[in-house]
Amino acid sequence: MTSCPLPLTTKDRILLGHGSGGKLSAELLRDVFLRVFHSPVLGRLDDQAVLEIGGERVAFTTDSFVVKPLFFRGGDIGSLAVHGTINDLAMGGAEPLYLSAGFILEEGLSTEVLARVADSMALAAEAAGVEIVTGDTKVVEKGKGDGLFINTTGIGRIPAHVNLSAMNVRPGDCVLLSGFIGDHGIAILSERESIGFETTVTSDSAPLHALVRDMLRAAAGIRMMRDPTRGGVASTTNEIAEKARVGIELVETAIPVREDVRAACELLGFDALHVANEGKLIAIVAPEDADAVLAAMRAHPLGANAAMVGSITDRHPGMVTLKTPFGTSRIVEMLAGDQLPRIC
Amino acid sequence: MTSCPLPLTTKDRILLGHGSGGKLSAELLRDVFLRVFHSPVLGRLDDQAVLEIGGERVAFTTDSFVVKPLFFRGGDIGSLAVHGTINDLAMGGAEPLYLSAGFILEEGLSTEVLARVADSMALAAEAAGVEIVTGDTKVVEKGKGDGLFINTTGIGRIPAHVNLSAMNVRPGDCVLLSGFIGDHGIAILSERESIGFETTVTSDSAPLHALVRDMLRAAAGIRMMRDPTRGGVASTTNEIAEKARVGIELVETAIPVREDVRAACELLGFDALHVANEGKLIAIVAPEDADAVLAAMRAHPLGANAAMVGSITDRHPGMVTLKTPFGTSRIVEMLAGDQLPRIC
Numbered sequence: 001m002t003s004c005p006l007p008l009t010t011k012d013r014i015l016l017g018h019g020s021g022g023k024l025s026a027e028l029l030r031d032v033f034l035r036v037f038h039s040p041v042l043g044r045l046d047d048q049a050v051l052e053i054g055g056e057r058v059a060f061t062t063d064s065f066v067v068k069p070l071f072f073r074g075g076d077i078g079s080l081a082v083h084g085t086i087n088d089l090a091m092g093g094a095e096p097l098y099l100s101a102g103f104i105l106e107e108g109l110s111t112e113v114l115a116r117v118a119d120s121m122a123l124a125a126e127a128a129g130v131e132i133v134t135g136d137t138k139v140v141e142k143g144k145g146d147g148l149f150i151n152t153t154g155i156g157r158i159p160a161h162v163n164l165s166a167m168n169v170r171p172g173d174c175v176l177l178s179g180f181i182g183d184h185g186i187a188i189l190s191e192r193e194s195i196g197f198e199t200t201v202t203s204d205s206a207p208l209h210a211l212v213r214d215m216l217r218a219a220a221g222i223r224m225m226r227d228p229t230r231g232g233v234a235s236t237t238n239e240i241a242e243k244a245r246v247g248i249e250l251v252e253t254a255i256p257v258r259e260d261v262r263a264a265c266e267l268l269g270f271d272a273l274h275v276a277n278e279g280k281l282i283a284i285v286a287p288e289d290a291d292a293v294l295a296a297m298r299a300h301p302l303g304a305n306a307a308m309v310g311s312i313t314d315r316h317p318g319m320v321t322l323k324t325p326f327g328t329s330r331i332v333e334m335l336a337g338d339q340l341p342r343i344c
Numbered sequence: 345m346t347s348c349p350l351p352l353t354t355k356d357r358i359l360l361g362h363g364s365g366g367k368l369s370a371e372l373l374r375d376v377f378l379r380v381f382h383s384p385v386l387g388r389l390d391d392q393a394v395l396e397i398g399g400e401r402v403a404f405t406t407d408s409f410v411v412k413p414l415f416f417r418g419g420d421i422g423s424l425a426v427h428g429t430i431n432d433l434a435m436g437g438a439e440p441l442y443l444s445a446g447f448i449l450e451e452g453l454s455t456e457v458l459a460r461v462a463d464s465m466a467l468a469a470e471a472a473g474v475e476i477v478t479g480d481t482k483v484v485e486k487g488k489g490d491g492l493f494i495n496t497t498g499i500g501r502i503p504a505h506v507n508l509s510a511m512n513v514r515p516g517d518c519v520l521l522s523g524f525i526g527d528h529g530i531a532i533l534s535e536r537e538s539i540g541f542e543t544t545v546t547s548d549s550a551p552l553h554a555l556v557r558d559m560l561r562a563a564a565g566i567r568m569m570r571d572p573t574r575g576g577v578a579s580t581t582n583e584i585a586e587k588a589r590v591g592i593e594l595v596e597t598a599i600p601v602r603e604d605v606r607a608a609c610e611l612l613g614f615d616a617l618h619v620a621n622e623g624k625l626i627a628i629v630a631p632e633d634a635d636a637v638l639a640a641m642r643a644h645p646l647g648a649n650a651a652m653v654g655s656i657t658d659r660h661p662g663m664v665t666l667k668t669p670f671g672t673s674r675i676v677e678m679l680a681g682d683q684l685p686r687i688c
Contacts, residue, residue, distance in 0.1 A: 011455065012454065012455050012456065013451075013452050013453065013454060013455060014449045014450070014451055014452060014453040014454075014455060014458065014483055015451060015483070016451050016483050016485065017483075018449065018481065018483050019449070019481060019482045019483030019484075025481065028455075028481060029481070032455065032458055032459050032462050033462055033479060033481075035459075035462075036459075036462050036463050036465075036466035037445075037462070037465075037466050037469075037476050037479070038466070039475045039476055039477050041475065041477040041478070042475075042476060042477050042478060042479065048478065049442070049444075049477035049478040051441075051442055051477065051499070053397050053398055053400055053402060053441075053499075053501070054397055054398030054399050054400030054402075055398050055399070056397055056398030058397060058398075058499075060442060060444060060477060060478055060499060061444070061478055062444035062445070062446045062478055062479065062480050062495065062497055063446065063480045064446040064447070064448050064480055064482045064495060065482075066448060066482045066484050097395075097397075098393070098395055098404060100393075100404060100405070100406035100497050101381075101406070102406045102407065102408040102446075102495045102497070103408070104408050104410060104448070104493055105358045105362065105363070106358070107357075107358055107359060107360050108357050108358060109357065109358040110356065110357060110358075111355065111356050111357060111358060111372075111376065112356070114358065114376055115376050115379075115380075118376050118377055118379075118380050118381070119380050121380075121381075122380035122381050122382070125381075131383045131385065131386075132381050132383055132386060133383050133385040133386050133393035133395065133404060134385070134386060134392060134393040134404055134405055134406055135377060135381070135386065135406065136406050136407045136408055137362065137363060137369065137372060137373070137377075138363045138408045138409075138410045138493075138686075138688075139358055139359070139360050139361075139362050139363030139682075139685065140363075140410050140490060140493075140685075140686060141360065141685065141686075143487065144489070144490040145488070145489060145490070146484060146488040146489070149448055149482075149484075149493070151406065151408060151446045151495035151497070153406055153444050153446070153495070153497035155395070155397075155402075155404060155499070157397070338483075341483065341484075341485065342482075342484060342485075344482075
C-alpha cells in the first residue's frame with residue numbers, strides 16, 4: 001500500500017516573501033538556520049555579531065544586495081552595499097573600519113555598468129572613511145543571475161564604553177526615529193518599469209555611523225539602535241518588542257512621512273510603516289536622556305528631521321501598537337508576505 | 345558628421361571566463377576594481393587581507409560560491425563554502441575563527457534542499473572548529489538566480505611568529521604540493537548532466553588549516569602558501585611567479601595526478617594543471633626546511649600524497665615552466681577563457 005503524496009505546501013518552497021525582512025524571513029531563520037547553527041553569538045540575532053579579538057570588541061556583519069534596478073534616484077547597488085553594511089555595524093555602536101566585496105556577475109553584463117558600480121562603491125567607502133580590503137568575483141551563465149549581486153561584509157570596532165542591546169530596554173524608555181520614513185522603498189518602486197506612477201522621491205541611502213557617533217557622545221542612556229530597512233519601521237519595532245519582551249506604543253502623528261511618500265502609499269495601498277529605509281535609525285533611549293539625544297540627532301544632517309515617536313511599555317510585551325489621530329489604537333504587524341521584492 | 349559606431353568587443357561584456365580565476369579574472373580585477381579601490385591592503389592581492397585589530401593581526405577574506413550542481417561527490421555548496429573560506433584564511437597562516445554566511449535564494453527553491461545545505465555548512469564548520477556567527481538571506485525571482493548562491497566571509501587570527509608573503513620567496517626555494525591535483529574539477533564535471541563520462545573521482549574539498557598548522561610547527565622556512573582553486577596549479581603558480589618576480593620550474597613527473605583524473609583530462613582535452621582543487625595547497629619553502637615541511641605534510645591525512653614538485657629560479661621572472669618526461673621544457677600558462685564555469 002502506498003500513501004497518497006500530499007501536494008507541496010508553499011512552506012516547502014522558497015517564496016519572495018522569505019526575503020522580505022518580515023514574518024516569513026523570521027520563520028526561515030528560525031526553522032532552517034537556527035535549527036543547525038548553534039552559535040550563541042548568532043543566536044542573539046543582532047544586526048551584527050560581537051566578537052572578542054585581541055582584547056577589543058569587534059562587530060562583524062554581512063549583507064547581500066540584489067536591488068533592482070541597479071541604479072535609482074539617490075544611489076545604486078554599489079553605494080547601497082557600502083551604506084547597508086556600515087549601518088549594520090553602526091547599529092551596534094561600532095566604528096566601521098573594513099569591508100569585503102563579493103560580486104556575482106551575470107554573463108553579458110556590461111563592463112561599463114560594473115565599472116560605474118565599482119566607482120560608486122569606492123566613492124561611498126571613501127566618503128564614509130572605510131576601506132574595501134578584500135574581494136571576490138564569480139560569473140554565472142546568462143539567465144542564471146540578474147546583472148549583478150554584491151555581498152559586503154564588514155568589520156568595526158566597538159568603543160569600550162558602548163554597550164547597545166535589546167536587553168537594556170526598560171518600560172518608560174523613549175523611541176526616537178531619525179527622520180522621514182519610506183523614501184527608499186518608494187524611490188525604488190517608482191523606478192520599476194511596470195509601476196505607472198511618477199514621483200521625485202529619492203532614496204535615503206546614507207551611512208549612519210557619524211550620526212551614531214554624535215548620539216553616543218550626547219548621552220549614555222542609549223539602550224539600543226536598529227535601522228528599519230526591509231520590512232520598515234513596523235517590522236523593526238516588532239523585532240525590538242519581541243527581543244526586549246516589552247510593548248512599544250507608537251504615535252502616528254509623530255512619525256515623519258513626506259507628503260509624496262504618503263500619497264504614493266495611498267495610491268498603492270501600502271502602509272508607510274512597512275516601506276524600507278536605508279538611511280534611518282530607531283533608537284531606544286532612557287527618558288532622562290531622550291532630549292539630549294534628540295538634539296544631537298537634529299544637529300546632524302542625517303537626523304535633521306528626527307522625532308520622538310513612541311515609548312516602551314510593560315503592557316502587551318512583544319506587541320507594537322499605533323495611536324491614531326482619532327485617539328484609537330491599532331496593532332502594528334510585521335510585514336507579511338513581500339510587498340516589494342528586491343528593495344536592497 | 346557622425347562617427348561609425350564600432351561593434352562591442354567581448355571586453356565590453358562580462359564573459360564566463362571573467363570568473364575562471366585565470367587571465368580574464370586578472371584583467372577584470374586590474375581594469376575595473378583596482379582602478380577605483382585604492383586600499384594598500386587590497387593592492388597586495390593576497391587571498392586574504394591582513395588587518396591590525398587590538399594589537400592582533402587579523403586575516404579577513406571573502407568568497408562567493410555558485411557551484412553547479414549544488415550537491416556533488418565529496419561535498420556540496422555548503423561544505424565547499426565553509427572549506428573555501430577557511431582555506432583562504434589558512435593560506436595566510438591564520439587560525440580560522442569566525443564565518444559569516446550570506447544566502448541568495450531563487451524563488452521556488454526547495455526548502456528541504458536549503459535545509460540540507462545549511463546542515464552541511466553547520467557540520468563542516470563544527471568539524472573545522474569555526475563558528476558561523478552572522479548571516480543574511482535574500483530572495484530573487486524565479487529565473488533571476490540559480491537555486492542558491494552562498495557568500496562566506498571569514499576572520500582568522502595570525503600567530504605572532506607567522507609571516508607568509510610572496511615577498512619572502514627566493515631563488516633556490518622549493519615548491520611543495522600537498523597531494524593529487526584536479527579531483528574537484530573532474531568530480532564537478534562528471535556530475536554535469538550534459539557531460540557523458542562516468543568516473544568515481546571525488547571532490548577533494550577539505551579544510552586545510554590543521555595541515556597548515558602542522559607545517560608551520562615543523563619549520564620556520566615556509567615563505568608563502570596558496571590553494572590552487574579556480575584556474576588550477578597553473579594559474580596559482582603563475583600568480584606566485586608574477587607577485588614574487590621569480591621563475592618557477594615544475595617537474596611534470598613529480599606532480600601527483602590520479603589515473604582517473606589523467607584519463608578524464610585526456611578525454612576532454614584538459615590540462616590537469618588547469619583543473620580546480622578545493623583541498624590542496626602549494627607551499628614555497630626554504631631549501632633547508634623542505635624535507636621537514638614535506639614530512640609534516642605527509643604525516644597529516646590531507647597531505648599524505650604531498651610531493652616536492654619544483655623549484656624557484658631567478659631565470660625568467662614571472663614565468664612558470666614545466667620539465668616534461670622527455671627532458672624538454674614547456675611554458676605553463678594561466679588558464680585563458682573558462683574551461684569549466686561555476687566550479688566553486
